[in-house]
Amino acid sequence: MKSFYHHSQTSQDVFIVLHGSGGRETDLLHVVGEIDDSLSVLGIRGDVSNNNKGFRYFNRPVDGQFDYAEIQENTDRIASFIKEQVGTGRSIHLVGYSNGANLAISLLLSHSDLFDSAILLHPSHLFSHVEAKSLDNVAVFITSGARDVITTPGDVMAVKKQLSDNGAQVTVKLTDYGHELTDEEIKQATSWWNTEVKA
Numbered sequence: 001m002k003s004f005y006h007h008s009q010t011s012q013d014v015f016i017v018l019h020g021s022g023g024r025e026t027d028l029l030h031v032v033g034e035i036d037d038s039l040s041v042l043g044i045r046g047d048v049s050n051n052n053k054g055f056r057y058f059n060r061p062v063d064g065q066f067d068y069a070e071i072q073e074n075t076d077r078i079a080s081f082i083k084e085q086v087g088t089g090r091s092i093h094l095v096g097y098s099n100g101a102n103l104a105i106s107l108l109l110s111h112s113d114l115f116d117s118a119i120l121l122h123p124s125h126l127f128s129h130v131e132a133k134s135l136d137n138v139a140v141f142i143t144s145g146a147r148d149v150i151t152t153p154g155d156v157m158a159v160k161k162q163l164s165d166n167g168a169q170v171t172v173k174l175t176d177y178g179h180e181l182t183d184e185e186i187k188q189a190t191s192w193w194n195t196e197v198k199a
Contacts, residue, residue, distance in 0.1 A: 018100030
C-alpha cells in the first residue's frame with residue numbers, strides 16, 4: 001500500500017489523511033498542516049485507479065450500485081495497515097475529503113475503537129445499511145457546500161444523524177461554495193479542532 005508517513009518529534013497523535021477522487025497520499029498535507037502541524041501524518045493512497053487520473057479508495061457505482069463487499073474489504077485492509085503503521089497507545093484522527101471522507105466514514109462505522117476524531121470534508125451518505133459500533137467519545141467535524149451537487153448538504157445531514165445516533169459528537173459547517181475544498185472550511189476545521197479536540 002502506497003503511503004507517506006511524517007513522524008512528529010513532539011506529539012504522539014497521528015492524522016490519517018485520505019484524499020479525494022483522482023488524488024494521492026500527499027494531497028491534504030496543507031490541510032492538516034494548517035489544522036495542527038505538531039502531529040504525525042500518515043497519508044494513504046487509494047489502490048483503485050481513477051480512469052488513469054490519480055486514485056480512489058473504492059470503485060464508482062455500476063448501474064447506480066456500489067460494490068459494498070469491495071468497500072468493506074478495502075476498509076478492513078486499510079484499518080489493518082493503520083494498526084501496523086501507527087501501533088498502539090496513540091490518538092488517531094481521520095481527515096478525509098470526498099471519496100476519502102466516505103472511506104473515513106466506513107472506517108468509523110467498522111473500526112470505531114481505532115479513532116478519536118474525524119474531519120469529513122464533503123462526504124456522501126453511502127452506508128445507511130451499516131450497523132455501526134458505538135461512537136461514544138468520538139468527535140466529528142463535517143463540511144459541505146450549499147452549491148455542492150456531488151455530495152449535497154442533505155447527504156451531510158444524513159451522515160450527521162447516523163453518526164450522532166451512534167454516539168458521536170458531530171459538528172456540521174456549510175459554506176456558500178460547491179464541492180471544492182475552500183480556505184473557509186479549513187479555518188472552520190481548525191477552530192473546531194482547537195476547541196473540541198485539542199483543548
